[in-house]
Amino acid sequence: MASSWHPHWQSATGYIASSGLPLAPLALAVAIAVELGGGLLLELGIRTRLVAAALAAFSIVTGLAFHHAVGDQNQMIHLLKNIAMAGGLLQVVAFGAGAYSVDSRRAVTGGRQPA
Numbered sequence: 001m002a003s004s005w006h007p008h009w010q011s012a013t014g015y016i017a018s019s020g021l022p023l024a025p026l027a028l029a030v031a032i033a034v035e036l037g038g039g040l041l042l043e044l045g046i047r048t049r050l051v052a053a054a055l056a057a058f059s060i061v062t063g064l065a066f067h068h069a070v071g072d073q074n075q076m077i078h079l080l081k082n083i084a085m086a087g088g089l090l091q092v093v094a095f096g097a098g099a100y101s102v103d104s105r106r107a108v109t110g111g112r113q114p115a
Helices: 009-018 024-044 048-066 073-095 102-108
Strands: none
Touching (some): 009 024
C-alpha cells in the first residue's frame, strides 16, 4: 500500500525494523513528518528556536539510535553528520530567526498579526 508511492519505503522501514524499533512504518511516517514539518517551520521562521531545539534533539536521538556502530566508518560518518546538524540547529536556538521570519514580524507587532 504505502510502498507504492515511494520506491525506498520498504528498504527504509526494513532498516528501522532491523534496529529493533517497533512499528517501523509508523516510525518512518513520523520521521518524515518531523523532518518536513520542522524544516518548513524553520524555513518560514515560525517558532524558530523551539523547532530548532526539537530538530536538534531529533538529530541526536536518531544518530545514536541508528548509527551507533562507530567501528564501521560509514556509520561513524553518519553519526558525525547528525551531530554536526544538531550543532547548526543549536546555533539557530541561540540566535533565533532572521529579520524576514514570522517570529521577527510577531516581535515587531507585539505578538499580534498585522491587519
